[in-house]
Amino acid sequence: MDLCRIWSWVGTETSSNAVEFAMAEIMSKPEVLRKAQEELDEVIGKNNMVQESDINKLPYLYAIMKESLRLHPVLPLLVPHCPSQTCTVGGYTIPKGVRVFVNVWAIHRDPKVWENPLEFNPERFLNSCSKWDYAGSDLSYFPFGSGRRSCAGIAMAERMFMFLLATLLHCFDWKLPERKKPDLSEKFGIVIKLKNPLVVIPAPRLPDPKLYE
Numbered sequence: 001m002d003l004c005r006i007w008s009w010v011g012t013e014t015s016s017n018a019v020e021f022a023m024a025e026i027m028s029k030p031e032v033l034r035k036a037q038e039e040l041d042e043v044i045g046k047n048n049m050v051q052e053s054d055i056n057k058l059p060y061l062y063a064i065m066k067e068s069l070r071l072h073p074v075l076p077l078l079v080p081h082c083p084s085q086t087c088t089v090g091g092y093t094i095p096k097g098v099r100v101f102v103n104v105w106a107i108h109r110d111p112k113v114w115e116n117p118l119e120f121n122p123e124r125f126l127n128s129c130s131k132w133d134y135a136g137s138d139l140s141y142f143p144f145g146s147g148r149r150s151c152a153g154i155a156m157a158e159r160m161f162m163f164l165l166a167t168l169l170h171c172f173d174w175k176l177p178e179r180k181k182p183d184l185s186e187k188f189g190i191v192i193k194l195k196n197p198l199v200v201i202p203a204p205r206l207p208d209p210k211l212y213e
């Protein structure tokens, strides 16, 4: 039972925060919203709802997800690791049994690896998808961790994120309240979240009202 509770906690809080960050980034870049909706209209069509089977056909949305997880990896220090043997990493001795935190948040913003690292730019993942995947073998991009203790829910996380974001963007147009800009300030903890929850106003964009029933 405890294990089930942990799974549902890690699974829901991480995924919902990740989607909220993606929406906040999208709201601050109208051209990203436009391109994502164009892709959805082309692949899904305005007379259909998004199906789970559609999510592999949305490369631009996939790039949005990757870029959002780059700038806002929801577990910014992964989970604490603990070496079973003393080892040397990059010239530093890591004694057996110490707690090791890996600052993936900082690595994902390293200007030596990323061009304009603070810019939300999904395009950077369109041409280099194979280079930056989630396998954790490239230690410049690993939002789900790396190695044997990496995220056990990657496949589910990816599906939930893509399905939810695709549905939100396909079914609705989104506006910010008047004179408001999205506030992307982060609140750090084990799980990173938006400091101030995102407020956005939806308007239906599909022609058939039955699709919303």
Ligand code: HEM
Pocket: 007, 008, 010, 011, 012, 014, 015, 018, 069, 073, 074, 075, 078, 079, 080, 143, 144, 145, 146, 147, 148, 149, 150, 151, 152, 153, 154, 156, 157, 161
């Ligand atoms: C966007 C969503 C998610 C992100 C970014 C994420 C990220 C991570 C990260 C960074 C770790 C630690 C890896 C490490 O320290 O090397 C982790 C561990 C874990 N995640 Fe996720 N996760 C997400 C969603 C989920 C979901 C949906 C589930 C399951 C339903 C899940 C289950 C787990 C479990 C069980 C662990 C512990 C694995 C272990 O210690 O062996 N996660 N996750």
